[in-house]
Structure formats: C-alpha cells, structure tokens
Amino acid sequence: MSKKGTPMNSKTGSVSGYKQKLDALLSKIRSLPNDSLEKTIAVAVGVSLFCAVFVAFSAVVLRPLQIANKKLDIDKNIVTVAGLISESEAGDADLVRAALGDIETKLVELETGEFNDSIDIETFDARKVSGDPELGMEIPRQDDIAHIKRRAKYAKVYLVKKGGKLNAMILPVSGYGLWSTMYGFLALEADGKTVRGINFYDQAETPGLGGEVVNPKWRAIWKGKKVYNDQGEPVLGLIKGNVDPSKPGSEYQVDGLAGATLTSQGVSNLIKYWLGQNGFGPFLEKFEKSKTPEGAA
Numbered sequence: 001m002s003k004k005g006t007p008m009n010s011k012t013g014s015v016s017g018y019k020q021k022l023d024a025l026l027s028k029i030r031s032l033p034n035d036s037l038e039k040t041i042a043v044a045v046g047v048s049l050f051c052a053v054f055v056a057f058s059a060v061v062l063r064p065l066q067i068a069n070k071k072l073d074i075d076k077n078i079v080t081v082a083g084l085i086s087e088s089e090a091g092d093a094d095l096v097r098a099a100l101g102d103i104e105t106k107l108v109e110l111e112t113g114e115f116n117d118s119i120d121i122e123t124f125d126a127r128k129v130s131g132d133p134e135l136g137m138e139i140p141r142q143d144d145i146a147h148i149k150r151r152a153k154y155a156k157v158y159l160v161k162k163g164g165k166l167n168a169m170i171l172p173v174s175g176y177g178l179w180s181t182m183y184g185f186l187a188l189e190a191d192g193k194t195v196r197g198i199n200f201y202d203q204a205e206t207p208g209l210g211g212e213v214v215n216p217k218w219r220a221i222w223k224g225k226k227v228y229n230d231q232g233e234p235v236l237g238l239i240k241g242n243v244d245p246s247k248p249g250s251e252y253q254v255d256g257l258a259g260a261t262l263t264s265q266g267v268s269n270l271i272k273y274w275l276g277q278n279g280f281g282p283f284l285e286k287f288e289k290s291k292t293p294e295g296a297a
C-alpha cells in the first residue's frame, strides 16, 4: 500500500501520478527564463534523451533489414566470384537468388575433409563459432600463417552444379592484411586446383592501396592461376610488381598491389593457409581422389 492507501500495484494510479509529476516539471521548466542555466540544461537533457530513444528504436527496427542486406551482399559475392552473374547484374536481387539455385552449400569438417550433415548449416556462422570451445579452435602459432588466431572447425563450401555435374567450388577464406582481417571467397574450377575468381566482402585496408583487393581489374588476373605445384603444395601468391607470363612459374603468381606490400603478403598468406593442410587441403585431397565432392563424404 502507498502512504495515501492507494495500492502500489495499481497501474493507472501510478501512471497518472508520474504524468502529474512530469507535467509539473515541464511547466516549471517552461516558466524559467529562456537564458537561465537550468532551462538550457533541461532542454539539452531532453533533446539528448529524445535522440537516444530515437537511435535505439531505429537500431532495433532496422536490425532485421541490416542482417538481410548483409546476407544478400555475401550471396552476391558468392555468385559473382563463381562467374554465375556479372558484377553489374549483382545489383538485381532476383538474379542473385536465381543464380543461388545452381549452388549446393555443404559443411566440411576441415581436419578430416569430410562433409558434416549433423550441424544446422542454415544457422552455422564460422566467424561467430570460431570462439566457441566446441566448434572453434585456436590455431597453433606456428601454423597461423594467415594471422587469424582462431577458426571454426567446420567451413561452408559452395558447390556450383550445372546439369547435375560439379562446375566450380567456392571456398571461404580469411586472413590479416595491414589493418584488418580480410574475409572473402576463392572460387576454384571443378578440378579443385585452378582459380576461377576471388573476392573480399569484408576488409578495411586503405582504399586505393590495400583496399584494391576488391578492384575488379586486379581480381580478373586471378582467373586461370594454379594453386598447387607438382608436389601438391599451395604456392599461389602475389609477387612484388607485375607477373611476366613468359617466365616459368608465372601460373602460380599474381601481380602485387602497388604500395600495399603488407596487404599483398596477407593475401598470399591466406591462400597458403586455407588451401593448405590446416585449411581445405584434406577436403580437396579427398575430392581429388574421388573426383566428385559427394565422394568425399
């Protein structure tokens, strides 16, 4: 019970009580002279409160839209890196969705290279679970050539199928550049050894320098490059300057990014990590033996 005998849990009573108090406070503020310090502070606090509520409300309301846009951006990257649609067509969400129809997404256990069907692939997020003690793991320092410290034990692979046959495979890759961890996709031809395309959907390297990793002209020179040497080691990497196609080994080399040696090194490192034994190596070896990814399961 309140002092005056009004029940404390009476909602109407307490709401009207607060309203009265608020009205009294507002009329007190209004009655203050405009140039008084109290009125200035009260108006500033009121405006700040209003803005805070507005920002918080917008963040909550726009969150689902942000998530949908982020997913669409990743989907765009997946279908364009595989060459299913062009960059200019990627602005059309319907074309992106249609191209996704040619892609089968599977979850691979990286250590064994085998498919895993027991984890829900729809909700699986490799970046989120990398810190999870069960689904993620710390990368031993000597193996962490991509400088990412942790990774998920599983990764999504995107298998492009045409007429029921494997046409390409898209592998998620990530590695540290100069300022940021760069997240992207590497698309390989159906042989699992030849590059079809590369792209980065999340990176914060300097625009015009390391940020040129997203430049379509630079990305175009990756097509046809070979990942593995005759010993099966992932040797594809960026060199300083431009590749001389007449020189032996040029099929394993990509032009370095001008004025961005550290980002270039980061890209070489992430290719070596993710295409090596601690990345998709075991999966690609199983695929090579079976010649169909399904055979790797």
Ligand SMILES: Cc1cc2nc3c(=O)[nH]c(=O)nc-3n(C[C@H](O)[C@H](O)[C@H](O)COP(=O)(O)O)c2cc1C
Pocket (backbone or CB within 6 Å): 178, 179, 205, 206, 207, 209, 210, 211, 257, 258, 259, 260, 261, 262, 263, 264
């Ligand atoms: C403002 C600023 C931004 C830079 N951004 C990058 C970058 O994104 N990636 C990178 O590799 N180097 C960047 N650099 C250059 C590096 O600091 C470093 O000098 C360079 O990688 C050295 O190699 P290079 O000049 O031979 O390419 C930047 C330098 C400055 C001053």
